[in-house]
Amino acid sequence: MLNRSIQTLKEYIGPLLLALAIGALAGLGVxxxxxxxxxxxxxxxxxxxNFAEQLQHAGWWWKILIPAGMGLLIGPIITFWAPEVRGPGVPEVMEALALRGGRIRHRVTLITTFVTAGHISAGAPVGRExxxxxxxxxxxSSLTQxxxxxxDSRRLAVACGAAAGIAATFQAPMAGTLFAVEVLLFDLEIASLSNIVISAVTGTMVARAFWQGAQIFEIPDFFMAHPAELLLYFFLGLVAGLISLxxxxxxxxxxxxLRRIGVPDWLGPALGGLLIGIVALYCPWALGVGYESINAALAGKVSLVFALTLLVAKIVATGFSIGSGMSGGIFAPSLFIGAALGSLVGLGAQSLWPESGLVPAHYALIGMGAMVSGTTLAPITAVLTIFELTYSYQVILPLMVSCIASLTVVRLLHGYSIYETKLLLKGVNIVKGHEVNVLRGMRVGEHMSTDLQVLRKDAPFSEIASAxxxxxxPHFLVLDSQDRLSGVLTLRDCRKYFAHPELCRPDTTAKLVMVKDIVTVDEETDMETAFHLFARHNISFLPVVNSNDPKIVIGQLKKTDLFAAYDQYVLKERLLSPLGWVCPLPQRKSD
Structure with a gap:
């Protein structure tokens, strides 16, 4: 009983302590x-x-030189050392979770930190998130490796780190937790939620220890002047969906x-920096993370023309930055564009109905959530992010209306978030379903059998029949005298010889009967690919060959092996044996 209790404590306390460590380190990293x-x-x-004022004080040539020079410096680092750092970063985490079991290279931590800090310092209009x-x-991922x-522990650790990062950035542990589940497509088990929450809360507390009393945004007191405002918020959500597209x-x-005109990947960030510098000449407020401009919108200090200028400039500058291959997030640009768009709608409505008591700053606040919902297709994360910034329950209903409207427009007209779109363009289809992602993250080499049934090419039919x-x-690998794969032989291939023994001649050997057109896999093939091969070719087993020499057999994967692996990871209940401390409980029957 004592040993079982200690083992149970390890299984519970170990992951929680790991989540605590990940949250602390992620918060410190932020x-x-x-x-x-x-x-x-x-x-x-x-x-x-502030940064906008620093840009205004800089000379025109400096506004162009710094972003372009930083892009020229960092472009080769991204291209040759860590291509996964290119762009928003979140799609690469999604890919690692779904396809590589949460395995991320150790170098990514340092390279992402310094490369993105360099880009944002130089004026790149991207986010920190x-x-x-x-x-x-x-x-x-590095800790678990x-x-x-x-x-499973590695994938959970990746989700914990992501939640802690978002939570520490916005001082919003609930939003960080939901981000890990909703955006990263993490196939959550309820028991894992406590680990993610612990990481998110720990990351928030570490950040608050360094930024005591610091406020990210100056949030206005929110209220609805009239219930009919919900129609305007719904309209704002529809427009936010279109702007997200x-x-x-x-x-x-x-x-x-850039590919069409032959610009190499390593030079893309420099060209993007040059274009960003040109935008800075006309609208310096659109560069950098942009929280100063967001606060201006939330304080109601932007005019209709200025809001429109910010909206257009930020879209253009963000497109130049992330599109050219710079490293940076899409979350902050979405907040910026949403604040500008909300100000536009609010100011427009105020000019049409001046006696209605509408407050444009409120529309800026709701627009921030609507744009995040449209670009990430994560409405719950968007709602909780804004709620944790305001802690006002009155903001929830208009937020839900706008966020769902934005989400619907993007779903109907495009179907994918900005993160999913990037993965699709790379040829990676992350399916929102536990079963496919589990199979895709498993390798044939982990589940193949090395107990092989072998026949030689010159084996007579009498030996085949006996085997x-x-x-x-009755599925055999046919090897030559040098143990190299020549074919496969199954009961189905011998059927006509068993039905008509007169067809057998002294020279009827395995070489004559075997199937020479062989479908094989190697040990690094994922199980989803193997599943499709089984279905497409109507076969019962796959020879597993060496990845460097397709004629050297190292194992075989039966269709039943695939089903067993699926059962192990998806269908089988993961229950601990009851200890019976409170009352006698029935023991789980062994399989």
């Missing part, structure tokens, strides 16, 4: 990351009370253009 950005802005730009998700996830933990188009059209009779699984 603090260091933001510190690097602030230091870089102080070094690269003239003095000012995507990179901190990648930083936190990389920390979680160092501790040599299994696939425009933003995606701006981001994904530039890479196609068939004695075998519980």
């Amino acid at each position: 603090v260091i990351f933001r510190g690097l950005i602030s230091y870089g802005q102080e070094v690269l730009w003239p003095a000012g009370t 995507g990179p901190v998700v990648q930083i936190g996830s990389s920390i979680g 160092i501790l040599n933990l299994g696939r 425009v933003l995606m188009g701006a981001i994904f059209s530039l890479p196609r253009f 068939m009779e004695q075998s519980p699984f």
Whole structure:
């Protein structure tokens, strides 16, 4: 009983302590990351009370030189050392979770931190949120790899790191938790939720220890002047959905253009920096993370023309930045564009109905959530993010109306979030379903059998018949004299010889009867691919060959092996044996 109790404590307490460590390290990583950005802005730009003012004090040539020069410096690092750092960062975490069991290279933590800090310091109009998700996830993945933990523990650690990163950035543990589940497509088990919450709360507390009393946004007191305002918020959500599609188009059209004109990947960020610098000449407020401009919108200090200028400039500059291959998130640009769009709608409605008591700043706040919902297709995360910034229950209903409207428009007209779209363009289809992602993350080499049934090419039919009779699984690999694969032989191939023995001649050997057109896999093939091969070719087993030499057999994968692997990871209940401390409980029957 004592040993079982200790084992149970290890199974519960170990993951919780790991989640606590991941949350603390991810929170510390966010603090260091933001510190690097602030230091870089102080070094690269003239003095000012905020980044927008620093840009305004800089000369026109400096506004072009710094972003372009930083892109030229960092472009080769991204291209040759860590291509997964390119872009928002979140799609790469999704891919690692679904296809590689949460395995992320150790170098990603440091390279993402310094590369993205450099880009944002130089004025790139991207967010900190995507990179901190990648930083936190990389920390979680690296810890589990160092501790040599299994696939499930690694995937959970990646989700914990992502939640802690978002939570620390916005001081919003609930939003961080939902982000890990809703955006990263993490196939959550209820028992895992406590680990993610612990990481998110720990990351938030670490960040607050360094930013005590710091406020990200100056949030206005929210109220609804009239219930009919919900119609305006619904309209705002519809427009936010359309603008989300425009933003995606701006981001994904530039890479196609750069490839068409032959610009190498390592030079893309430099060209993007040059284009960003040109935008800075006309609208410096659109560069950087942009929280100063968001606060201006939330304070109601933007005019109709200025809001429109910010909206257009931010879309263009973000498209140039992320589209050219710079590292940076899409979350903050979505908040910025949503605030500008909400201000436009609010100011327009106020000019049409001046006696209605409408407050444009309220529309800026709701627009932020609507744009996040449209770009990420994560309405719950969007609602909770804004709620945790305001802690006002009155904001929830208009937020839900706008976020669902935005989500619906993107779903109907495009169907995918900005993260899913990037993966689809890479040829990676992340299916929102536990079963497919589990099979896709499993490798044939982990589940193949090395107990092989072998026949030689020159084996006479009498030997074949004897082997068939004695075998519980009459499927044989046919090898030549040098143990190289020549074909496969099954009971189905011998059927006509058993039905008509007169067809057998002294020279009827395995070479004559076997199937020479062989379907094979190697040990690194994922189980989803094997599943499709079984279905397409109507076969019962697959020879597993060496990845360097397709004629060397190292094992075989039966269709039943695939079913057993599926059962192990998806269908089988993971229950601990009851200890019976409170009352006698029935023991679980062994399989």
